[in-house]
Amino acid sequence: MSEINQPLSILEVNHIKKTFGTFDAVTDLTFKLHPQETLGLLGPNGAGKTTTLRMLAGFLPPTQGEIFVNGFSLVGHPILSRKQIGYLPENVPLYLDMTVKEFLIFIANMKRLHKQKRKEELDRVLNFLSLESVESHLIGKLSKGFKQRVGLAQAILGKPKLILLDEPTSGLDPEQTVEMRQLIKKLNKDSSVILSTHLLSEVEKVADRVLIMNQGTILASGKPSELTDRLKVKRYYRLGVKGNDEKVMVLLKSITGVESVLKLKSLEEYNFYRIVSNPKAEILSQVLEKLVHDHIEIREMVEEESKLEDVFLALVRNQEKASTHI
């Protein structure tokens, strides 16, 4: 195969494999990434997500197989291909003794941006990530959320064609997580994005397509909604109400789509339940309607996030190994 491919896709991964000694961290991975697409790599810890991203970033060479970034082979043209990649490693490693601006200038110089473009790009990323207020602050003194933004800033500096984000919301508080997800959603205007995560809810909210990995191989792939439907993952709700326990149980079980109801606890005069429903049934409005109709006071009703474990277990149960060709 020639080293320079026509850039039909931003990223082309051909049968890559990574072995550490006798351990196969990644086995025969093949996929393509299209322009302006956001792909979620989903899997439990140890699934091979980080190893995969490290190979895609050019940090680890694959034991077998080839990777092309915008048509350039990562092995054959490491500098040209890496110029097209922005990478945010797990745990966001940064030079803590530099200010935000000094660090970004360092990265811009390392990415060999021309002086004029460097200034424009610095202004763009500082503005895009709302970092202007802390540009002269030492990175070591910033909060976790700001550090994560600085990490993202260095990755998107120079408008790379491909952005790789390894667990970008790890360690953030809920508010920061929401902000980070909103920023990631905007990235695919200029670039294609791959993010790894172990949170199903994250890929559902951010990614156009998902690859579910385990033990170094792809178990399933597709749009998040397709996967959930295909794997028949149940939906979980937590409900807190004031009222007669037996009456509430009967009422909930009578709703179409509810598969089971489990009482979790009682707290003061409130009872808390977990409702398990069919994934295709929209029970939320029905439950609220019936409770209001019966004058039952509602303290809370939230849909709990679908758990990766459920998807994963479903995958194993169904032995539904997807083809690695997408």
Next chain:
Amino acid sequence: MGPVFTIYKREVFQLLHSFIAYLLVALFISIASYFFLSLTASFSIMSQQWNENPGIQNLNFNLTEMVLTHLYSNVAVLVIFFVPVITMRSFSEEKKQGTLELLLTLPVRDWEVVVGKYLSMMTLFFFMAFPLFLYPILIQMVGGYFEWGTVLTGFLGVMLLGASFMAIGIFCSSLTENQIVAAVVAFSIMMFLWVIGWIEGLNQSSWLSWTGHLSALNHYRSLVKGVLEVKDVIYYSLLTLFFLMATIMRLEMRVLSK
């Protein structure tokens, strides 16, 4: 701006913001100055005694040999202690913080990272060693006389020794994320190269004579005595290149503990 210069600038920036770098430079210069002062004072006392006892014959009172040669020999031991401390964090810290992964996924070649870091360390070492060049000038200003050939070869010896030992230190730092381990291993290798020549003359066997060729001390000794030989320069150049290449190969192995 090339990546080597960018990394060099970043490393120098880090050194300028590091208390330990200032401390090391100050300590090195203070101890070297103390050596110089004590050797000069000894020379002064001995020359006074010689003046008072003109009967003593055949005593070669050579300021260069009695002060500078001894000074350079003592400084070499200082180098063995200081260089591992300077180099221990160069790659260990990057590994520990995870920034090595960030650095090596930028559009930069591994050798550019190693050379950029190495040059910054050598810049620090130059500032540590430079006063050794100033001492003879000071003595000259108050009427002393030094053989400038020996001053230059001696200073070259210190720089070559520093350059090769810096390469060893950087290599050891690339082996581990533990700075102390990096320093201890570097110190051990340097000490080994320093003392290996001591067994050269123990017997006539040919393999023992190789220890003399391997010895950093033997090659240094001739330089500080004012003898500039190509073999000594080649020895230190090869030692430097070998360990820099080993560092680059080590980076290419991409061994990370996290």
